[in-house]
Amino acid sequence: MFDNLSNSLTSAIGTLRGRGKLSESNMREGLGEVRTALLEADVAYDVVEEFLDRVSADAIGAKVLDALDPAQQLIGVVHRELVNLMGPVDHEIPFRSGDTTILMLCGLQGSGKTTTCGKIARRLQEQGKGVMLVAADLQRPAAIEQLSVLGEQIGIPVHTPQDHSDPVAVCKAGVKKAKKDGIDVVILDTAGRLSIDEELMAELSRIDRTVSPDQVFLVVDAMTGQDAVSSAKAFNEALEIDGVIMTKLDGDARGGAALSVKSVTGVPIKFMGTGEGVDALEEFHPDRLAGRILGMGDVVSLVEEAQRKFDQDEMQRQEERLKSGEFTLEDFKKMMLQTRRLGPLGKVMGMIPGMGGMQETLAGADLEKDINRLFGIIDSMTPEERRNPSRIVDQTRRRRIAAGAGVQPQEVNDLVKQFDGMASMMKGMAGLGMKDRMREVQKMQSAMGDPSGRLGRPKGDTGKRLTAEQRRKLKKQREKEARRRKRGARG
Incomplete structure (x- = not known):
């Protein structure tokens, strides 16, 4: 949804990062790129000019220019004016009392x-x-x-x-x-x-x-x-x-x-x-x-959609199992199938704060296919292996599972290696609110299907390998997210 506009706007504002204290000159330069992005998105010319006048009035001032993170402050100003441009909205339909x-x-x-x-x-x-x-x-x-x-x-x-x-x-x-x-x-x-x-x-x-x-x-x-x-x-x-x-x-x-x-x-x-x-x-x-x-994502809509589409009884069962310290590959698969009801993985990623940029980075990768490949590995295991793969799945079993799933044994190894960490993460989610849980589940799903990692693709030519440019973008995105988390931890 609005991928081109989103990429253009975030890129325009992103050019202002790392410049230290912003001047009125380079602020206007950034707003000029915002103007181009809006016009290319087919926003009416008069609307663009009026919008930029309001943004400029808020942004070209001491409060923004002296801010610790002026580029982030500018995002806040643009967000506020976008909301004003499209709102306010009253969704209520006035129903007649006692009549049609x-x-x-x-x-x-x-x-x-x-x-x-x-x-x-x-x-x-x-x-x-x-x-x-x-x-x-x-x-x-x-x-x-x-x-x-x-x-x-x-x-x-x-x-x-x-x-x-x-x-x-x-x-x-x-x-x-x-x-x-x-x-x-x-x-x-x-x-x-x-x-x-x-x-x-x-x-x-x-x-x-x-x-x-x-x-x-x-x-x-x-x-x-x-x-x-x-x-x-x-x-x-x-x-x-x-x-x-x-x-x-x-x-x-x-x-x-x-x-x-x-x-x-x-x-x-x-x-x-x-x-x-x-x-x-x-x-x-x-x-x-x-x-x-x-x-910036839209976790609220994601949660609302999840509450409408998820099987609430199954969610309750999962909650009880997590609280008791249980989490298996079968639980993981059920959770991912529930999450898929929200729509394609790319759409859902765009609704998670900080992950919208990953859509362009992974544009050439078939994430849904990679997740299906993981499901194939899980389905090829016995019930006991799904419950505790790290202890039971030896090399002979791994080769058998790989043959049943039509994948390389290394992919089974990768899944087994990551399961313990994933299980710990899920057990730690017990008791979290729906918003926080949705963030964690979606991050885990994208990581499990991440084609830059070992789980996302097999060796050889049986999967779709990222290009060097895509890998560079992905690495840059990860480093950016790591810095953001580090700043948040200090704050």
Whole structure:
């Protein structure tokens, strides 16, 4: 998410490190690189200029210039202004007491509007709300079928039109049925167009006047850059939308739309789509996104997602085993499988403070494949070997396990050697809070799959070896993290 922007911004600010006390001259030089990074990310020009004016007003001053770590102080200023640029945001949907709440979703074709209707419905369903979907997109015949399939998938009723010519009548009938059935929330999937035109806006305005929705959300595609911002501005002028839902932020979107839309339209982004699944919808938190962009991580979102997706009973069993001093390779595998529910390892690394930079360093490595290789080794062991590999696995057994897993014996040796240290770390995590535990588990997972280490790849040509440049970057990253930890220990 926003990898290019994140790398550019952290690189721009990073050029100011090691210069001792910063001057106004080199501070402006750094901000000039920040400006370039934002423009390359397709942030609106006026937004960039206003943003830099605010950053300059805060940064070009004695408080920052005389700071012990001015570059870190500048990161704080940029983070604060990014939050101001995208916020504030109120995620609460005001529900009617004793009546049906009406949500209207609009947007251009291809923005992901119909899928987002299903995601919102799923989210409200998990909150205990009774939900109904109304298929009022009569411009795209497949939209009705798509919404019906989504409704069936998540167990939510879908009102489909009897009259395929009048979307206003469809919405009116759908709302009437929802009220009659005692539904808490009805979601209207309205028509889209390939581009904004008067006919579309007139149709949406008629629906707005007829059913008086409580909230109107605009769905925009982050991949379209400034076109998304222009669409938001046009829709808001016609309908006075209450919030934006930005989709496809899990792709290679440059980020300009997310950073520009609030400033240009005055309408906040309330939710963001981060995948194709019905659960891939997150609240939009400007402070958390700003943290991700600046490589500061987002442990809060990581923990929230873990609490939703992890098997809580299994987590409790693991906690009890750790407290009793037990941790085996089978426990490790279960924990890693739980962690995988959060998404690809690269995405999760970007949410851990200090590890965002590792994504670029390890871009050429297949970390998921390396973790699977470790799972293969564990699966080739007997239950007794998994419980205590360091004492039981001799050379004969190691060769047998390697053959069963399709790896080299040295890889089995590496896993066995690291198990004791890993077990000690995990036992030390017993009683830690969820945030601290997530940090440790994710660091361990990336270390276990680290292709620069012995565990991450086999000898010979059976794995993907890092290039010299990648190894250099990785070494530099490790040294940087070590210095940071050392400074923290002194503080």
